[in-house]
Amino acid sequence: MATEYGQGYGHDSGLGFTAGTRRRLPAGLRAPFEGRTWREFGYVLLSLPIGIMLFVYAVTMVSLGAGLLVTFLGIPVLAAGLAGCRSFGALERARARGLLGLEVGDPEPLRMKKSGAMAWMGAVLKSGTSWRTLLYALVQFPWSVFSFVVAVNFWAYGWGLLTYPLWFWLFPVYGGQGGLQLYGDGSHSIYLDNPFEITVTALVGLLFTLATPWIVRALTMVDRVMVHGLLGPSRLATRVVELESDRGVVVDTAAADLRRIERDLHDGAQARLVALAMDLGLAKEKLAEDPRAAARMVDEAHGEVKTALQELRDLARGIHPAVLTDRGLDAALSAVASRCTVPVQVEVDLVERPAPAIEGIAYFTVSELLQNISKHARATRAAVDVWRVEGRLMVQVVDNGVGGADASGGSGLKGLAERLDAVDGILVVDSPVGGPTRVTAELPWRGERALG
Template identity: 85%
Template structure:
């Protein structure tokens, strides 16, 4: 168990609450991880800071670039696709369409880079082309069959009308806001150079209204201030649509992301299985096997001594009998480590109670399950609690601990709490990090709340799959 700092807020089966906040310099985001936090304290509220923050200006610049880039993307996509479709009657149509889709993929990479630089949006590159056959024909076939290529083309077409709309709205709102806010500084241009009292608010053949007295100038500036303060939030709302377009059409598909995740999880499962086999082989070799070899040698010596000195032989057989009992206990422990029979026969409640009885501190076990989850999930839950209680015994310095197990919709929830010294961390290289990887391999989650001084609360979440 390594030591660090973390906070977590969770609801146990009895509705208990823990603290919940940041982890290091990040804040917990939903169920999956920690996002960047901002520990700086500002004197001005966010509404007053927004017009001057770099983020607001970068987002505004993104919307201004939307129009020229949208025109470029739309023109290229429509021209190349129309040309390729028109040439489909000849052999040239297929290469032109492939080139159009390949160009859209390249422009999509540019858009991901623009979103990363100006919006801070990290979007992974989509899956690469899978060219099964070499040569130009194989490449063209891969481009035309790739759903990613067609999603990039769809982005180029759909982005254009949105780019026009967002450009016009952002530019007008921003320009009008700053123009009205600074009106007291430049209203004098109208009487000097325009021949009128100020900015004309209304005018027809009989009447004209100009913003030319101090009250009207002040009200105009206040209206401009409201526009200026609201503009960054309007711009931010507009860029949310761009974020959705870039993330949904230019990033990897959900299926591809899921395949990558499953491939990673499969590697974790294979590595875990290999490590378990090595552990079993090591335990057998160093434990029961070595003891049985020694037992065989002792029985051989006892056989030789049987006629010469029956009393010594009897004593050696008695010692061998004790070794047999020890070897049997080691084999039982090894079998329990592979998969305990009590878990199969009686479920998590009895199995976890058995684990708790072997802990070095008193442990309260509360299992609130109306039915049993899938056997594989049940086994993972058992070994998760076993490892956590082992950490409590070895590292926590606790006086007591508790284990709570309950079901929340289609998830199996586990929570192990101890009143030890705290400081546990699921950072890389620790035992908890390996446990988190095992849970992640079955779409599970491990969250550690262990402030310095304790208490430590470790919550695990597993799919039910009953």
């Protein structure tokens, strides 16, 4: 009877887990057979031998180096030990990347002002990455022992009990007992040997088997935290890289603005003023012999002067509008909205004014978005909302145009996002095809000034 029961169970197992069925199963039932689960289990299994090697190496080298510090050999040995830990750290990042899918950036390289062995040893000893890797070696070993024991026991007991109907016949045939012994003493014993007990054992094994992937996943979450926190770049180093990148964006943006201003002056107001000077020179020559022609030329020059003044005003407004400095975002954005080709409703809900730099970026963000609406959106109306949420300035521009705007390409939205990112700002574009388009900019507040 036991053999027949085992064959039936095996037959059901063979039918239940084809590729198409696996997709239809819930995540809880599918987890034991997923590749991710087996990769995470493999990571736990490998953690123990690697943790032992890393722990032994780290403790040996650091202890030896610390003991030899009274001699000239201590520093080289300690530096070599820390350098070896850094190499182990690179191996662990690669292992986490391959088995856990954890993308961790390389830590900051050694900073050496000079070349040579002494400079290298000093850089290794002063590097925070070296000491974080050493801490990882000391912490990872006891954790790898714990996670290995938990994962292997749950995995072995789960699959062992689940498949008990297939192999329980080994006990009476080869062990001389009825089945798996649940309890036994000198007077009596309890064996799992009847169909009901075998079924209950398999169900308990099923529960263990279904729970094991999530237990292993919880264990590897701790490994993820350790690898990311101790073997990846430090927050300070990451922040320095971000600031360096932001500084480059700011410098490039400023250079592009200067080139634009120079081009506008050269091609616009400067060229017009040169022509105006030539016209006035000709009018001066004709003043004596042909006063009427000279007066006509002076009148034309007067018109050119007005045009040049308007171009200079537009250029100055593009650099920094006076209305923004004097009256704030409400008045400045209302002026921008009045020049848009579609009706724009402006709502500014601010009690204080943000820092001048943030105010300027918010102004130019709205200006560029309204220009995009005028040129590309084919909208019939738009709205601009500005408000404050805790320490952030929120700017939102909405239009009912055709949509399809994308900030990931090489459009002006990408440059706008880079400019906002340079001051720790965020640009979010929601523009499905067919519209509407909603662009939200989030900027740091950075200072308060009472509205006058």
